Amino acid sequence: MDEHFSEAVGRPDLIDLGGGLACLRFESMKVASAVAAVRHLLDTGAVRPGDTLVDSSSGMYAHGLALAAHRYGLHCHIIGSTTVDRTLRVQLAVLGATLEQMPPSDDLRLDQNRRVTRVREVIRDNPGFHWMRQYHDDIHALGYREAADMIARETGGEPLTLVGGVGTGVSTGALARFLRSKEPDTALVGVQPFGSVTFGGDGVEDRDIIIAGIGSSIPFGNVDHALYDTVHWTGFTAALAGSVDLLRRHAVFAGLSTGAAHLVARWEAGRNPGRRVVFLAPDTGHRYVESVFARHGEAAAIEDLAPREVLDPDDLELPWSRMEWQGAPPPSRAVHTDDLVASLDR
Structure with missing residues (x-):
């Protein structure tokens, strides 16, 4: 029997979709990550009950950190993206977490830069707060071991391809490790939105939407580029097609980043019929009802879509591009330096 709701909501299901394709479906993926990170900090004495945890989030991590704080008797302060919706805001308030939400914006770079600036200010003014560093600290990888064990157990030693949003790197990266x-x-196949600096896609802008949580306009310290074999960049229209197809074909109701991963995974499975392809579904589709699922009539048939193959991120094009990354180092503008951490610690 679970002792806290965080255990139940953070536990994924592995769904066989047929044709060598499987979906690792979470209700809220970063709950397991946040809980394991906080438990590690408590076990090592880095934080104590009653302390305040602070971090930036586009949504899912805020929920996970609030649940971890609730479980272990801590306070939680979130610098939230413009994408944090009313449902999550109400949950955070009832759980006792405080939220500062950035003003409306459809610009990934502006939204994240505002949040980074505000985190810097909060840490400076409250030196007793503990910054969780979800964008930089590898302790967030600890929560994915059980999911990886389940995948290995359920797939029984089949050759595997893992597909999912890159984000901070501690979901797909940790699972792959x-x-x-x-x-x-x-x-390991990483999925990125256009506009994300992490794999050099910031030269192409997709104004339709921020695919929150899988891309970044700032360098992340816990993305290990050497882990990734292939990278796909998907725009809004391609991801929408993937989301709608996943619900229509398999009844899986999940977010926009899942739609992108589903689209990519089906394409990779078609190229590699001897491998089991598992893709990540990090959250449900509820916050995308109006922006994605209500527009299902606009969705292209995914069989009609294919990525543009590129040799360099400078050649990326909407709505979908693919590159054999082969463990290459990060682009220079995606390299995280200690100066950013130091500036946020001050």
Whole structure:
């Protein structure tokens, strides 16, 4: 029997979709990550009950951190993206977390830069707060070990390809590390939105929407580029098609980043019929009802879509591009330096 709601909501389901495709479906993926990170900090004495945890979030991590704080008797302060919706705002308030939300914006770079600036100010003015560093600290990878063990157990040693949004790197990256400790030939395919600096896609702008949580306008310290074999960049229209197809074909109601991962995973599965392809569904589709699912009539048939193959991120084009990354180092503008951490610690 679970002792806290965070255990139940953070536990994923692995759904066989047929044709070598499987969906690792979370209700809220970053709950497991945040809970494991906070438990580690308590176990090592870095934080104590009653302390305040602070971080920036586009939504899911805010929920996870609030649940972890509730579970372990801590306070939680979130610098929230413009994408945090009313449903989450109300939950945070009732859980006792405080939220500062950035003003409306459809610009990923502006939204994240505002949040980084505000985190810097909060840490400066409240030196006793503990900054969780979800964008930089590898302790957030600890929560994905159980999910990786489940994938390995359920797939029974089949050759694996893991597909999912890159984000901070501690979801797909951590899962790949744990899986490769059991199955060294596990392939890792990262999904990015256009406009994200992490793999050099910031030269192409997609004004339709921020695909929150899988891209970044700032360098992340816990993305290990050497782990990734292939990277796909998907625009809003391509991701919408993937989301609608996933619901229509398989009844899985999940967010926009899941739609992008589903689109990519089906394409990769078609190229590699001998491999089991598992893609991540990090959250439900509820906050995308109006912006995505109500527009299902606009969705292209995914069979009619294919990525543009590129050799360099400078050649990316909407609505979908693909590159064999092959463990290459990060673009220079995506390299995280200690100066950013130091500035946020001051």
